[in-house]
Amino acid sequence: MQDETADFTVTDSEQVFAGKVWSIRRDDFDYNGATIVREFVDHTGAVVVLALDEQDRVLLIKQYRHPVRMREWELPAGLLDISGEDPLVGAQRELAEEADVVATEWNVLSDFYTSPGGSSEAIRIYLARGVSASAEVFARTEEEADIELRWVPLDECVDAVLARRVQNPSLVIGVLAAQVSRSRGWSTLAAGDAPWPGHPLNWKHSE
Secondary structure, three states: OOOOOOOOOOOEEEEEEOOOOEEEEEEEEOOOOOEEEEEEEOOOOEEEEEEEEEOOEEEEEEEEEHOOOEEEEEEEEOOOOOEEEEEEEHHHHHHHHHHHHHEEEEHHHHHEEEOOEEOOOEEEEEEEEEEOOOOOOOOOHHOOOOOEHHHHHHHHHHHHOOOOOOOOOOHHHHHHHHHHHHOOOOOOOOOOOOOOOOOOOOOOOOO
């Protein structure tokens, strides 16, 4: 079972709203003999890091998310909004900037689309091991200024997901994928620099 790429002719593509973080795009495309119009969030994509220490504890951060008015438990993450930046490098940067942590071993844990019916956002979750404190401590601002850090056993993270006490999708997918992968001797992991066919740059629209 595998998703497959579908290539239909886009006859018109227009950015109808340009936002601070992402934009709204309207595409006209030919589909089964008809023209369909769809508007969606045109997203840069993002990377997420599940950092796991030698005691099988996951590094979590608690951060305020205004659209849902919640301080959520999450995994360190960030947008791929630096032109030309490799996703793995972006993940390493985000882990250092959000948690002052570095890691020596990196693997791909999971790839997913957050809301494929209305957004092009693609997320790659990395598993980072061999973790230690960064030599550099980063200054954080805005919602990141009061981030709370906590190392939580992976099994407790899974319990929180199954009890519906946490709802962040990257956290939910990441900890469940990590639990299953661990149970299989980490045989499901991919190399940290594995190709990412679903990366947004592979379908970026022209104006």
